[in-house]
Amino acid sequence: MTHAQQLSSLAPFTPVPVRRRRDGWTRERQRDFIRHLMLTGVVKDAARATGMSEASAYRLRKHADAASFAHAWDVALDLHAQYRMFRRRQEKRKVQAKRAPSLMRRITNADKANTAYHNDMKRYI
Numbered sequence: 001m002t003h004a005q006q007l008s009s010l011a012p013f014t015p016v017p018v019r020r021r022r023d024g025w026t027r028e029r030q031r032d033f034i035r036h037l038m039l040t041g042v043v044k045d046a047a048r049a050t051g052m053s054e055a056s057a058y059r060l061r062k063h064a065d066a067a068s069f070a071h072a073w074d075v076a077l078d079l080h081a082q083y084r085m086f087r088r089r090q091e092k093r094k095v096q097a098k099r100a101p102s103l104m105r106r107i108t109n110a111d112k113a114n115t116a117y118h119n120d121m122k123r124y125i
Contacts, residue, residue, distance in 0.1 A: 013072035016063050025052065025060050033057060034072045041080035 013034065015027040029050045036046035044054040061070050 014068040016060055016066045016069045018060070018063070023051075025056070030060070030069060034069075034076050037073060038076035038079050041077060041084070 015030040016025065018025050020026075029052060032050045033046050033052065036049040037043065040046055040049075043057055047054045047057040060066060061073060063069075
């Protein structure tokens with residue numbers, strides 16, 4: 001599965017149907033949680049950013065109708081890890097470029113793919 005397919009698979013996830021509460025997991029909070037999880041990679045931080053607790057996020061994930069939500073959760077963590085690796089590679093290249101400027105001029109197909117992935121990530125940030 002390509003990065004673009006992974007990103008697009010996040011958008012149509014089906015929120016977990018839960019009893020409506022003013023302070024509960026609304027559809028919007030579930031979507032915000034997944035978006036923050038993709039950005040931070042930390043469940044506690046994503047839950048806090050949406051005004052919910054980490055424990056309630058894990059309870060929601062275990063809900064009987066949460067398969068789509070759980071999948072989006074896993075994809076968000078995977079995308080965050082891939083994004084971190086991409087950023088590390090960029091930083092490493094900057095250091096290498098200072099040592100040997102000709103390295104910056106060598107753009108491989110892998111670099112182009114990473115740049116396309118980074119641009120896809122920007123749409124969700």
